[in-house]
Amino acid sequence: MEALPAHQIPSYIDSAHLGPWGVWLEQIDRVTPHLGKLARWVETLKRPKRILIVDVPIERDDGSIAHFEGYRVQHNTSRGPGKGGVRFHQDVSLSEVMALSAWMTVKNAAVNVPYGGAKGGIRVDPRTLSPGELQRMTRRYTSEINIIIGPNKDIPAPDVNTNEQIMAWMMDTYSMNQGSTTSGVVTGKPISLGGSLGRRDATGRGVYVVGCEAAARIGMDVSGARIAVQGFGNVGGVAARLFTEAGATVVAVQDHSGTVFKESGIDVPTLLAHVAEHGGVAGFAGAEIMADGSQFWSVDCDILIPAALEQQINEKNANSIRARIILEGANGPTTPAADDVLHQRNVLVVPDVVANAGGVTVSYFEWVQDFSSFFWTEEEINLRLTRIMKEAFAGVWLLAQERKVSLRTAAFIVGCTRVLQAREMRGLYP
Numbered sequence: 001m002e003a004l005p006a007h008q009i010p011s012y013i014d015s016a017h018l019g020p021w022g023v024w025l026e027q028i029d030r031v032t033p034h035l036g037k038l039a040r041w042v043e044t045l046k047r048p049k050r051i052l053i054v055d056v057p058i059e060r061d062d063g064s065i066a067h068f069e070g071y072r073v074q075h076n077t078s079r080g081p082g083k084g085g086v087r088f089h090q091d092v093s094l095s096e097v098m099a100l101s102a103w104m105t106v107k108n109a110a111v112n113v114p115y116g117g118a119k120g121g122i123r124v125d126p127r128t129l130s131p132g133e134l135q136r137m138t139r140r141y142t143s144e145i146n147i148i149i150g151p152n153k154d155i156p157a158p159d160v161n162t163n164e165q166i167m168a169w170m171m172d173t174y175s176m177n178q179g180s181t182t183s184g185v186v187t188g189k190p191i192s193l194g195g196s197l198g199r200r201d202a203t204g205r206g207v208y209v210v211g212c213e214a215a216a217r218i219g220m221d222v223s224g225a226r227i228a229v230q231g232f233g234n235v236g237g238v239a240a241r242l243f244t245e246a247g248a249t250v251v252a253v254q255d256h257s258g259t260v261f262k263e264s265g266i267d268v269p270t271l272l273a274h275v276a277e278h279g280g281v282a283g284f285a286g287a288e289i290m291a292d293g294s295q296f297w298s299v300d301c302d303i304l305i306p307a308a309l310e311q312q313i314n315e316k317n318a319n320s321i322r323a324r325i326i327l328e329g330a331n332g333p334t335t336p337a338a339d340d341v342l343h344q345r346n347v348l349v350v351p352d353v354v355a356n357a358g359g360v361t362v363s364y365f366e367w368v369q370d371f372s373s374f375f376w377t378e379e380e381i382n383l384r385l386t387r388i389m390k391e392a393f394a395g396v397w398l399l400a401q402e403r404k405v406s407l408r409t410a411a412f413i414v415g416c417t418r419v420l421q422a423r424e425m426r427g428l429y430p
């Protein structure tokens with residue numbers, strides 16, 4: 001990326017190490033020439049609306065006091081309340097949460113759900129905490145960000161290392177502070193607390209639906225496809241399961257604990273059970289262990305699904321990827337430099353802001369159901385989810401063909417145009 005004018009990088013960001021925020025800025029620079037007169041508002045996307053950094057102190061089980069760094073960033077609320085997950089991970093940083101919140105802005109607009117973009121996180125390895133410590137940290141974090149979240153302000157949801165239980169604690173903490181049960185403050189809750197049927201599988205299901213659409217466009221038969229998945233959690237695990245149910249073969253899986261490979265196909269339900277019991281793919285007896293994890297990227301496959309962290313597909317490995325389709329289950333898994341390489345090599349990249357939008361789509365359904373206290377069947381939810389994902393993909397595909405741009409640029413044109421039109425119509429206050 002070329003050096004940006006100093007005023008374009010907020011002083012609270014280390015301009016020498018922009019990290020994921022640098023990826024976002026470059027993506028915005030790439031879409032700007034396609035925004036016509038709306039480009040005059042583009043600076044608004046290069047700085048988050050609101051950032052809250054909080055200290056999260058907890059008493060450990062041994063009586064000592066530990067402090068963790070927590071964030072909630074509301075990137076843009078032009079189209080509605082902030083919406084985006086909460087991540088617990090040792091590498092969480094301001095740059096990362098800013099970028100994740102920004103991708104939520106474009107994603108929510110690209111699938112046309114009435115939200116702005118937000119994201120939160122705590123810099124912690126939750127595996128080092130006892131269940132009691134995890135609960136105390138979650139509740140303290142929720143109390144600290146309580147002033148900016150709410151069902152009409154900003155609605156958190158699960159992300160890496162957060163789940164239904166964490167959402168239940170967040171909902172309860174917010175409700176205790178409000179004095180009344182407020183289920184619509186978070187989504188991804190347990191069904192018994194106003195969660196939605198289908199939410200747990202929604203992101204992986206959306207990845208699967210757009211994957212089938214993309215495959216059909218290039219004449220690939222999903223039932224014979226070979227799949228490699230990085231990240232075998234909520235997103236990667238569900239996507240792998242759905243692809244195998246459709247007849248595809250999962251040949252390689254990588255997670256934080258290691259990489260497993262089996263030419264004839266990994267038995268996905270058995271691997272899911274192993275991960276549920278042991279916390280990772282390491283030690284799985286039903287496949288070969290790949291000692292050198294970097295080899296994962298050159299596995300012979302048709303569809304590659306990055307479903308873990310950002311910047312995993314980069315200049316170092318983009319040339320060795322053999323897949324014809326990359327389905328971005330993760331947020332920000334591909335750097336702009338890798339995007340260029342893949343584009344030249346004719347690898348179809350289905351961008352995160354469309355591919356993984358199934359989660360926020362069913363979160364939207366959950367929020368609507370909570371407001372109306374009227375709950376839908378799983379069949380209705382999956383039908384509506386499938387329709388929205390197919391429509392979003394088709395619109396982006398068509399635009400990419402018309403403008404001769406990548407699917408990412410097309411998705412950004414759709415999303416940024418909606419956000420900036422809303423910005424322009426609202427005008428600047430005062």
Ligand code: NAD
Pocket residue numbers: 158159160161162203230231232233234235236254255256257280307308309310329330331356357359360
């Ligand atoms: P998760 O915590 O359920 O799973 C994360 C997976 O990533 C785990 O298998 C973990 O082992 C793996 N992982 C972590 N560090 C890794 C590393 N260094 N190398 C390889 N694998 C690693 O999280 P999730 O909800 O499945 O989220 C995965 C990605 O999908 C994230 O980028 C997240 O932002 C994105 N996403 C999630 C949702 C959702 O609804 N949960 C929605 C949209 C996008």
